[in-house]
Amino acid sequence: MTRQTVTILVLAGLLVLALVGMRVGWVHRRRRTLDAVPTLPAVPTDAGALLAGPFEAVYVSTTREGDWLDRVAAHGLGVRSPARVSVHATGVHVARTGAPDVFVPxxxxxxxxxxxxxxxKVVGRDHLVVLTWEPAAQPGDEPDGARGLDTGLLPRHAADRDAIVAAALTLIPDVPAAVSGTEEKP
Structure with missing residues (x-):
């Protein structure tokens, strides 16, 4: 064997090891994040009145609340995909292409x-819509302070960002301006 052949085989072996390591890491992350999201809320057959949308967007990812780098891999929530976002009276529906839909009741x-x-995805300005939600919440539950999830969406059109946020905020009773991110800036 020539020296060049050995070098190529060693590099190919290292590449295979790196790919296997990344795959194993993703499988472990998916297992760990099943605790945060044991099941996804089902998309209702009748989502109620359409409040806004549908809007074209990119579903970026879902992370644990407050930690933009702690991606949730369970149930395909870590998979970036094209989506159509609509806000209904019963929740926000993110219809994804090539991945399971996400419904935030x-x-x-x-x-x-x-x-x-x-x-x-980091865009540098406030261009992403982030929905913060509690996956295990049941109707009538009071927030228990448990760590929730942040779901990031990148709408195709700039005007859609504010429309999605405004419509989603109508679903939350008694939202203070500081929580909504719409407080006035000096």
């Missing part, structure tokens, strides 16, 4: 705001 929604980034 109104009773589980804690906040909606604009942010500069989330795992998988």
């Amino acid at each position: 109104a009773h589980a929604l804690r906040a909606a705001a604009l942010a500069p980034g989330i795992a998988g």
